Amino acid sequence: MNPIQPGQITALVLAGGRGSRMGGVDKGLQNFNGTPLALHTVMRLQMQAGGLVGDLMINANRNLSAYEAFGAPVWPDTLSDYAGPLAGFMTGLERCETPYLLTAPCDTPLFPLDLAQRLAQAFEDGSTEIAMAAAREADGQVRTQPVFCLMRVNLLESLVAFTQAGGRKIDRWTDQHRTVVVTFDQPGDDPRAFCNANTLAELHVLENS
Ligand SMILES: Nc1nc2c(ncn2[C@@H]2O[C@H](COP(=O)(O)OP(=O)(O)OP(=O)(O)O)[C@@H](O)[C@H]2O)c(=O)[nH]1
Numbered sequence: 157m158n159p160i161q162p163g164q165i166t167a168l169v170l171a172g173g174r175g176s177r178m179g180g181v182d183k184g185l186q187n188f189n190g191t192p193l194a195l196h197t198v199m200r201l202q203m204q205a206g207g208l209v210g211d212l213m214i215n216a217n218r219n220l221s222a223y224e225a226f227g228a229p230v231w232p233d234t235l236s237d238y239a240g241p242l243a244g245f246m247t248g249l250e251r252c253e254t255p256y257l258l259t260a261p262c263d264t265p266l267f268p269l270d271l272a273q274r275l276a277q278a279f280e281d282g283s284t285e286i287a288m289a290a291a292r293e294a295d296g297q298v299r300t301q302p303v304f305c306l307m308r309v310n311l312l313e314s315l316v317a318f319t320q321a322g323g324r325k326i327d328r329w330t331d332q333h334r335t336v337v338v339t340f341d342q343p344g345d346d347p348r349a350f351c352n353a354n355t356l357a358e359l360h361v362l363e364n365s
């Protein structure tokens with residue numbers, strides 16, 4: 157039995173950052189192989205295996221009408237002043253109408269097509285509250301990918317309290333909960349899956365990889 161049923165996950169594209177390492181551009185609107193990064197992310201979330209993703213939303217803070225054209229509701233941060241990705245998590249939890257929220261950043265275009273399915277397996281243990289992705293990097297080390305999280309929507313209250321107290325780091329918050337780390341290092345997993353493009357040069361390297 158799958159612990160999470162089809163349609164029970166709302167996917168959230170995180171595109172609310174400053175893009176400072178890309179010269180301050182709106183990263184989600186930069187093209188990756190001819191498609192804006194955020195739209196590419198929307199499509200990859202819609203293609204997730206198992207039909208687990210029902211709803212989809214975009215979190216952005218600039219150029220909202222450009223994001224609306226991608227066909228999903230767009231929500232800016234409710235916390236002010238670019239408080240970081242947790243501000244996006246909070247916006248998603250506030251707007252989510254399903255029991256689970258899956259976050260994915262707009263700058264990691266090759267993320268796995270079975271991301272939702274493999275993170276969902278961590279909820280076979282009924283006490284799990286958050287599943288966080290991890291990947292083995294080129295140096296052989298396993299590193300968590302905190303912007304890729306599947307979480308129970310009833311964590312909103314906890315996140316509000318954490319951010320109101322000034323908390324900004326994702327793993328500081330997830331450490332307060334029953335978080336299971338799911339490592340994507342099986343044979344056949346794409347080693348580029350969690351490579352993110354923080355600069356235009358990194359984006360071009362990923363396009364040509
Ligand atoms: N909602 C929201 N999302 C953010 C914020 N800052 C970063 N993010 C998102 O978090 C993810 C990881 O962000 P980074 O690549 O570290 O930051 P960035 O703002 O995109 O780029 P830099 O300014 O170069 O660090 C991306 O999907 C960002 O869109 C923020 O203040 N609010």
Ligand SMILES: [Mg+2]
Nearest residue numbers: 263352353354
């Ligand atoms: Mg990044």
